[in-house]
Amino acid sequence: MTQPSRKEREYLRHRGEVLEAALMLFARQGFHGTSMQQIADAAEFSVGTLYKFFPHKEEIYKTLIEETADRFHAGLIAALETPGDEINKLQTAVETKIRIFLDNLDRVRIYFAETQGASLNVKTGLDAAIKNRYNDYLERLSAIFAAGIKKKIFHKQDPYLLALAFDSLSMTFLVEHMDHPGRHPFDAETILEIFLQGASFKK
Amino acid sequence: MTQPSRKEREYLRHRGEVLEAALMLFARQGFHGTSMQQIADAAEFSVGTLYKFFPHKEEIYKTLIEETADRFHAGLIAALETPGDEINKLQTAVETKIRIFLDNLDRVRIYFAETQGASLNVKTGLDAAIKNRYNDYLERLSAIFAAGIKKKIFHKQDPYLLALAFDSLSMTFLVEHMDHPGRHPFDAETILEIFLQGASFKK
């Protein structure tokens, strides 16, 4: 395919500016709390112009969510490909998750609103698209746990539950950090320790 | 105070029926996806009559969320009061959480939409009321971990992080169960094992 022309590049840049403005607003006010007028003002376009880029409001939101799901999925999958043993892979996975999360706070907010809340998922079928990517990640993580169990690195448990437990632990700490930065400091090692060693001493 | 009259009792019963109908709809369609007309139809009242019980739609939602927060909070706090050592308390806490959760699936759905998503919390200040109760629970749980650490039952870690980790683990498994019942069976013991022993063998 050929180079995009100046005009095309400009169109894409403007479209990106609309997305950025919308992201900020959706993250702070939610989908229903944000009007097209607000997005237009923030992006320094008229409402009419927004419709040059997107057929309707939902499409803006949907685009953001899907971009986000893609970005997160790609990053996490790559992390699991780290060479080394299973513990190594987990370590990279946590570190990556922390980095991606902190670099994309606004995206995390709308992603959560969509996956946990009941904003639009039912209507738009966004749900399925997002969940597929997350399931794919969890399946790969499960495979790592399954391998680790075979090697007697991990206790025998349903690998999927271990994957869920592992992923939710980092998620929880990150959300805590998002709400109260610095109140309960932790790093990748804290998460790994708690997850791998457990809370109690062996009896 | 005196007995409520027949009329008062009937009023309260009808109000309860409205709440029940609204709960079902909000859980399936979210706040914005549910109209007053739908609630009226489901409760077998006219729209006008709904306004005899609640000044506006938000108040119905708010009432449901607050009822839910109270119910969950009371149950969980009571569980932490269990006599016995720290491990005992955790065991009862998980069992209670599982029971409350499974007995109140619709309430769990709207509670999540409200706490995780960005439905109304900003506008109504619901957020603060809910979070206070949850924080209170987490603080009490932290105290248990702090005590357990002093007794050398638990590893030395920020007790609040342990509380978060513990609570989110059961939450995660329950949500998985809600989405795919039976796919990855678990019980209170599974949760305790993973949390207390950790995933890996000691090195």
Added chain:
DNA sequence: TTAGTTTATGAATATGTATTCATATTGTCA
């Protein structure tokens, strides 16, 4: 049974905002 009172009803109103489109503005090329 009926006059008076209370309560329920749902059509009409009010409001907010997503979307459209006639017009203005900007850009292009001779």
Added chain:
DNA sequence: TGACAATATGAATACATATTCATAAACTAA
């Protein structure tokens, strides 16, 4: 520079639905 095309604008439109309130229905007590 001016005529034409492409693009941007935002006031007007369309629509959805929360809320109101004049009226109907149900109830109460003499």
